[in-house]
Amino acid sequence: MASDAHARLKYRREYAGLSIEEFAEQVGVTARTVRYWEAGQRQIGDRHFGRVLNALGCDAQALGLHRRGEENLRDLRRQVGLSAVQVATHLGERRATAPMGITADRILVLERGERVQDTWCTSAQDCGTIAKALAALYGVSHRLLADAWRRTNTTTALPDLATVHRCTRSPIARQAWEELNDRQRLYLLELFHQDQDQEQEHEQQVQRCLDGSPRVPAAQWRKFVFCLHAPASLVGRTPAQERLRAAGVHDPGAGSSLSALERRGLVLCHHDTVRIAPLGEVKRTRVELTRAGRSAARAGLGVESRTLPPQMLSEWLWRTLVRIIRCAPLSDGDVPGRGTGYLAVGRSVRKGVPARGFIEHRQPPGASGGPHYWYPTRSGLDHAANHLAYYRKLYPSVNTEGVEEHLKGLL
Structure with a gap:
């Protein structure tokens, strides 16, 4: 010890x-x-x-x-109370790692930072497969495990954790699209574009949440007003109706086309009333695209949805990490929301989703008491430094100006 x-x-x-x-x-x-x-x-x-x-x-x-964010492979194994024999047994039972024949002795050699005399240690893909299996066993994120691997052993290939990948097109989504007539397809596409605009507004709202504004749940912002059941001369037209008019639909009401999309499970329609002076209570229809609806629209547009693997951060988590790197120390009130739960050492907002260990909640250096603040860990700093250029292309709306200088001063 x-x-x-x-x-x-x-x-x-x-x-x-x-x-x-x-x-x-x-x-x-x-x-x-x-x-x-x-x-x-x-x-x-x-x-x-x-x-x-x-x-x-x-x-x-x-x-x-050891310090938070500086764990090595042995630290992660010991924290869950496993011996090298138990780890080797687990890897031998997994379909992806069983053919590699990893023994307890090889686990210990890897943890000591010595050269492993096996063919898998020279393949970044094989090391990545092992790293993912160990991450699941130790209950940590892929990225945290890969960072611990890099700190532990430089004689093996660095684990290859894939960057952005694209989902394959769903034949079910293609079939749903082909079953629609021209008018229904036009409705679905314009509703999809409106849905994507709502999503962009939500990302901006997340940024406002970091400054203390109340957060709007997805159950609310995913539903947008399609139409008001009153003369347009009195209540105007909604953005969705304006989109359809621009596309050549001059009577964009909540009629048969919208009902057909709802019957196919591509949209959900919500009917309620809203008070508008001087008309009083006016009926309205709000629309929410389902996951099947978005998939069908993407199939019609010929695009594929882009997803991130577990080791990369979503835009709002990346925005939170950047904010803490640039402005640490930050109090809890300076970083509201659930982002810290997904990023912090030893925290987990959702069961089965390990925290990444990129930030920690601690007292300032040298303090023996008093409040705790948010600081980036070494893993968080390394992740930001290694992927800064990639994140800038992926999330251009996130302001990362001056982050390099902060990283140089902290690393």
Whole structure:
């Protein structure tokens, strides 16, 4: 353990209100072993390390064993209480990694940073396959595992984690498109363009949320007003109706074409009323494209949806990371929303979606008490530095001016 890890272990045990005997029972060792650990005479073995963390309700950083965002492969394995034998067994049971014949000895050689005498260590694709399998086993993101790999071993090929990839076109979406008549296709395309405009407005709204404005849930902004059931001379036309008029539809009402799209599950129609002076209560129709509707529209336009693999950030998460890199330290009030839950060390907003370890919530350096602030971790800084040019092309609306200077000063 680190020089003061044994003292921290004792402090965390007492802080948890556990006696030596109670702690030993939860971990599955003898009280004498716990005394050896707390005296610094023995190190906590891999098999018991994860149990120690569970019993204390803390992570390895609380014991001073390594800094957040600087974990190596051995750290990640020990945090879940697995031995090298157990990891090798797991890899041997997976279809993608079983043919590689990875043994416990090879796991330990990899973790020591030594050269691995196997063919898979020279293939970036094979290393990427192993990295993804380890990430799933350790309960961390692909990117966090790949960063730990880079810090651990430079003699193997760096794991190849694919960048942006494109989804294949769905034959179901193509069939849905071909079953529509010309007028229905025109309606669907113009509604799709309106839906994409709403999505762009939502991205701008996310940026406003970072400045403290209330966030509008997707269940609301995905529904846009299609028409008001009143004379256009009194209530005007909606953006969706104007789109259809520009495309040659001079009576864009909520009639048979919209009903046909709804019957096919391509749109959802919501009917309610709204008060408009001096008319009073006026009926209106709001439209929401379904996932099938967007897929059918893309099939008709001949474009494919673009998705991001797990290791890359969505635009709002990238925007949050950039903000913290440029302005750290930031308080919780300066970074509202759920973005920190997906980016922070040891946090997870949604079950089954590991946090990335790109930021951490801690006290300023040298402080022994007081409030905590958001700081980027080394993993977060490395990720931003390695992919800055790519993100600038992917998300040109995110202001990254001056980020290079901040990264140079922090790395």
